[in-house]
Amino acid sequence: MHYISTRGQVPPVSFSTAVAQGLAPDGGLYLPEELPDLKPHLADWENLSYAELCEAFFGIFATDIDPAELKRIVARSYTNFDHADIAPIVKLDDDRYVLELFHGPTLAFKDFALQLLGNLYESQITHTGHRISVLGATSGDTGAAAIHGLLGKEGVTTFILYPDGRISPLQERQMTCTGADNVFPLAIKGSFDDAQTAMKTVFEDRAFAEEVGLSAVNSINLARILAQCVYYLYAFFSLPDDLRSDITFVVPTGNFGNVLAGWLVQRIGVPIKGFRVATNQNDILHRLFQTGTYELEAVAPSVAPSMDIQVASNFERFIYYAEGRDPARVREIIATFKSTGKYVFETFESAGFSSSRTDDAQIAQIIKDVYATYGYVADPHTACGFAEGFEGKEIILATAHPAKFPDTIESAIGQDSTHPSLEALKSRPIVKYSVEPTPEAIKAFMRAHV
Numbered sequence: 001m002h003y004i005s006t007r008g009q010v011p012p013v014s015f016s017t018a019v020a021q022g023l024a025p026d027g028g029l030y031l032p033e034e035l036p037d038l039k040p041h042l043a044d045w046e047n048l049s050y051a052e053l054c055e056a057f058f059g060i061f062a063t064d065i066d067p068a069e070l071k072r073i074v075a076r077s078y079t080n081f082d083h084a085d086i087a088p089i090v091k092l093d094d095d096r097y098v099l100e101l102f103h104g105p106t107l108a109f110k111d112f113a114l115q116l117l118g119n120l121y122e123s124q125i126t127h128t129g130h131r132i133s134v135l136g137a138t139s140g141d142t143g144a145a146a147i148h149g150l151l152g153k154e155g156v157t158t159f160i161l162y163p164d165g166r167i168s169p170l171q172e173r174q175m176t177c178t179g180a181d182n183v184f185p186l187a188i189k190g191s192f193d194d195a196q197t198a199m200k201t202v203f204e205d206r207a208f209a210e211e212v213g214l215s216a217v218n219s220i221n222l223a224r225i226l227a228q229c230v231y232y233l234y235a236f237f238s239l240p241d242d243l244r245s246d247i248t249f250v251v252p253t254g255n256f257g258n259v260l261a262g263w264l265v266q267r268i269g270v271p272i273k274g275f276r277v278a279t280n281q282n283d284i285l286h287r288l289f290q291t292g293t294y295e296l297e298a299v300a301p302s303v304a305p306s307m308d309i310q311v312a313s314n315f316e317r318f319i320y321y322a323e324g325r326d327p328a329r330v331r332e333i334i335a336t337f338k339s340t341g342k343y344v345f346e347t348f349e350s351a352g353f354s355s356s357r358t359d360d361a362q363i364a365q366i367i368k369d370v371y372a373t374y375g376y377v378a379d380p381h382t383a384c385g386f387a388e389g390f391e392g393k394e395i396i397l398a399t400a401h402p403a404k405f406p407d408t409i410e411s412a413i414g415q416d417s418t419h420p421s422l423e424a425l426k427s428r429p430i431v432k433y434s435v436e437p438t439p440e441a442i443k444a445f446m447r448a449h450v
């Protein structure tokens with residue numbers, strides 16, 4: 001299978017090339033040239049373990065990786081999870097289920113993709129002998145998950161940009177207390193969008209990208225989207241038969257990577273009913289789904305910081321399909337949005353998505369109510385999935401463990417939320433670097449440290 005860019009200005013590439021590059025050289029995002037049909041496989045996949053399912057799924061997409069090697073890569077990627085089911089489902093009542101995605105090493109859903117990506121990189125480096133420099137921008141959890149996915153990987157140097165003071169202290173400790181000498185957490189003065197914009201400009205410098213072997217771990221990397229597809233499939237199979245196609249997946253959303261993965265699974269033949277995009281007060285996507293206008297506003301820091309995003313990079317992948325797979329249309333929309341901060345879709349199909357918005361006060365109230373009703377502790381991101389006003393059955397994706405946000409949990413329900421892996425970090429020294437959020441400063445720092 002080959003992969004094309006949403007902007008259509010580069011030739012199709014193999015899976016391994018798409019993963020190694022992250023962002024396509026024309027600034028677009030990679031997608032499969034043709035979408036496969038999973039329907040013929042569903043009966044065979046029904047009873048597979050998580051790792052087996054992941055291997056079968058990637059077997060369809062990663063056609064240039066030797067099957068025995070793929071098996072090893074996948075098997076290694078899901079050994080650091082602290083639950084036997086990897087992605088367990090908790091039933092709250094007949095209408096409400098939770099898909100817990102926080103049992104990986106950094107206690108957020110991003111581990112699913114980044115544990116795998118670390119092993120994919122390692123395998124590539126073994127074959128090519130070329131070192132890789134990973135550059136990412138994080139609103140909190142990606143950085144921690146990337147760093148933990150890449151720790152101890154020979155030939156990889158990791159640089160992670162994050163907005164200083166705008167991620168939780170424990171998220172910062174997960175990135176800065178690793179003791180690893182090939183990991184550089186870079187604190188910038190600015191927002192996550194500033195970090196992401198600077199990062200994208202660095203990627204557009206092709207000479208620099210070649211020079212340092214640049215790769216992206218942000219959710220623009222296709223491997224991340226595909227890895228996230230697997231838990232939608234796994235959840236689909238884990239649900240009781242009569243619920244599978246009668247339940248809406250509710251996804252706390254920032255960069256649109258997680259929910260896009262579910263939507264792709266639906267497009268390739270799995271009869272999922274639909275999706276709800278649950279935003280916090282940074283509601284660009286909620287406004288889009290309500291009005292058809294995609295319009296930038298300033299980021300307002302919230303108690304769910306990993307969703308404090310306005311420019312949702314993966315939205316470009318959705319536009320590609322929504323606009324009839326026409327790269328010229330994608331380029332036009334992205335260019336208009338980039339220059340004016342706004343794009344009005346004349347006809348906007350919601351394509352099976354509904355949406356909701358939850359502000360900080362509502363998040364606190366929801367954490368309280370969910371605890372009182374079900375005895376379940378939802379982290380502030382997951383809480384957005386419990387927004388009111390919807391009918392029908394829902395499965396809410398729990399994207400982070402509540403112990404990552406102890407202050408918000410404590411003030412909502414008066415209880416400490418702890419996790420042993422986080423407690424252990426508190427006695428370790430913090431090592432971080434400060435850089436200006438400009439492409440030049442970032443490139444200079446990277447040149448000095450690869």
Ligand SMILES: *Cc1c(COP(=O)(O)O)cnc(C)c1O
Nearest residue numbers: 141254255256257258306399400
């Ligand atoms: C990253 C993250 C999100 C947002 O996911 P996207 O793929 O960016 O939409 C939500 N919750 C948590 C805990 C996260 O870490």
